Amino acid sequence: MSAEAAKKAGAVVIAILNDISAPLADLADIVIPLHAGPETSVAATKSYIATLSALVHLTAAWSGDADLLSAHAALPEILSRAWQADWSAGIDMYRDAVSMFVLGRGLTLGIAQEAALKFKETCSLHAEAFSAAEVAHGPMTLVKSGFPLLVLPPQDIAARGIDTIVESFAMRGAKIAIAGKSAFGQELPLQSDLDPALAPIAMIQSFYRLVNALSVARGFDPDRPAHLNKVTKTQ
Amino acid sequence: MSAEAAKKAGAVVIAILNDISAPLADLADIVIPLHAGPETSVAATKSYIATLSALVHLTAAWSGDADLLSAHAALPEILSRAWQADWSAGIDMYRDAVSMFVLGRGLTLGIAQEAALKFKETCSLHAEAFSAAEVAHGPMTLVKSGFPLLVLPPQDIAARGIDTIVESFAMRGAKIAIAGKSAFGQELPLQSDLDPALAPIAMIQSFYRLVNALSVARGFDPDRPAHLNKVTKTQ
Numbered sequence: 001m002s003a004e005a006a007k008k009a010g011a012v013v014i015a016i017l018n019d020i021s022a023p024l025a026d027l028a029d030i031v032i033p034l035h036a037g038p039e040t041s042v043a044a045t046k047s048y049i050a051t052l053s054a055l056v057h058l059t060a061a062w063s064g065d066a067d068l069l070s071a072h073a074a075l076p077e078i079l080s081r082a083w084q085a086d087w088s089a090g091i092d093m094y095r096d097a098v099s100m101f102v103l104g105r106g107l108t109l110g111i112a113q114e115a116a117l118k119f120k121e122t123c124s125l126h127a128e129a130f131s132a133a134e135v136a137h138g139p140m141t142l143v144k145s146g147f148p149l150l151v152l153p154p155q156d157i158a159a160r161g162i163d164t165i166v167e168s169f170a171m172r173g174a175k176i177a178i179a180g181k182s183a184f185g186q187e188l189p190l191q192s193d194l195d196p197a198l199a200p201i202a203m204i205q206s207f208y209r210l211v212n213a214l215s216v217a218r219g220f221d222p223d224r225p226a227h228l229n230k231v232t233k234t235q
Numbered sequence: 236m237s238a239e240a241a242k243k244a245g246a247v248v249i250a251i252l253n254d255i256s257a258p259l260a261d262l263a264d265i266v267i268p269l270h271a272g273p274e275t276s277v278a279a280t281k282s283y284i285a286t287l288s289a290l291v292h293l294t295a296a297w298s299g300d301a302d303l304l305s306a307h308a309a310l311p312e313i314l315s316r317a318w319q320a321d322w323s324a325g326i327d328m329y330r331d332a333v334s335m336f337v338l339g340r341g342l343t344l345g346i347a348q349e350a351a352l353k354f355k356e357t358c359s360l361h362a363e364a365f366s367a368a369e370v371a372h373g374p375m376t377l378v379k380s381g382f383p384l385l386v387l388p389p390q391d392i393a394a395r396g397i398d399t400i401v402e403s404f405a406m407r408g409a410k411i412a413i414a415g416k417s418a419f420g421q422e423l424p425l426q427s428d429l430d431p432a433l434a435p436i437a438m439i440q441s442f443y444r445l446v447n448a449l450s451v452a453r454g455f456d457p458d459r460p461a462h463l464n465k466v467t468k469t470q
Binding site: 043098099117120121124126128138139140141142143144172225226227228 | 278333334352355356359361363373374375376377378379407460461462463
């Protein structure tokens with residue numbers, strides 16, 4: 001196990017765990033509990049959001065960032081509002097898609113990868129995540145008229161240049177949905193003035209409601225992805 | 236530029252360069268020239284292979300691995316033979332594909348990513364690379380009857396478990412081509428007894444010939460990928 005190898009090599013191991021009775025808890029120097037309750041879904045969602053929250057909390061406390069700490073305290077309300085945000089425009093847009101891209105950058109690259117994985121698992125849709133800074137290096141050859149994209153723009157300086165990319169894809173006739181305000185593509189509502197470290201958590205929450213509805217619209221059961229088990233074993 | 240930032244932070248910067256008049260050469264502490272001649276293709280291939288060769292050469296020299304050094308000296312002959320290897324079975328298999336996976340692991344993960352990029356750039360085919368150790372975590376939901384895969388097995392201990400994955404995909408009716416000997420799927424010829432560090436270079440060489448032919452078979456010009464320029468600018 002790689003945590004074991006890291007520990008043996010003298011590293012400090014911090015484990016972010018939902019189930020603190022897991023063997024990893026004994027091995028770790030520091031355990032950060034998620035308190036999300038049993039995760040019974042194969043396509044885990046609440047433990048993913050709780051992990052992002054724990055990472056922001058840890059970062060804010062570690063760096064003594066009082067603003068971020070107090071912004072983090074408002075996360076329950078932010079998550080409630082994000083669940084109410086209407087992203088259902090994405091259902092029609094992606095209902096018949098076979099292949100698509102999810103774009104993020106910086107703090108939203110991780111949720112772009114999570115969204116791509118959930119499109120695969122629950123909708124049998126081949127979505128691949130890219131950094132908006134990298135997609136111009138080859139992958140964008142695939143972006144033609146009708147090609148679907150979901151864009152999750154970071155809410156800080158890393159957003160620089162995303163508009164140019166999105167505009168060029170819109171000019172080719174790509175089908176674009178984008179979180180927040182945009183001159184190009186279908187806007188998906190996003191609360192304004194969110195801390196850039198919390199905005200990705202709000203986006204993935206709104207996305208989860210969309211992808212659940214999309215899975216059903218495509219004829220799948222989002223709680224029972226084909227071929228998947230809760231636990232996998234790597235040889 | 237990230238090399239500049241690394242240099243300022245006190246790192247030793249080693250630049251592997253084809254054009255040693257590039258500004259990066261002035262910044263680097265050590266320059267490793269590729270001597271591949273001008274790379275005029277947008278979808279670079281010879282500079283990619285020359286880079287892998289340079290990395291093996293550097294690793295062998297640095298670690299004083301005499302066996303690897305002498306194996307590396309045979310690379311020109313290995314590359315000639317790899318160019319002659321007949322991978323054309325992949326043309327029919329992938330001619331009409333929209334979406335597919337390329338699997339590698341360990342030393343072949345890098346070439347799996349390179350192959351996926353070339354499928355995108357030159358064939359407008361949405362290929363995504365995965366480690367065979369990771370594909371079971373969600374992505375394999377997409378692998379159904381008729382789903383195309385290219386498998387590039389590492390020639391060392393990292394190959395452990397790949398047969399099990401490939402067999403399970405074959406049982407679902409996936410269309411599988413695989414480099415080297417295999418009980419499942421279409422075999423693509425691979426020289427036997429290659430050093431595990433050189434086998435990926437032979438595979439990507441054989442792949443380049445296949446992907447060039449596939450690009451033409453799908454009606455594209457592999458030297459002129461849609462929407463791409465030789466140089467991209469990141470804001």
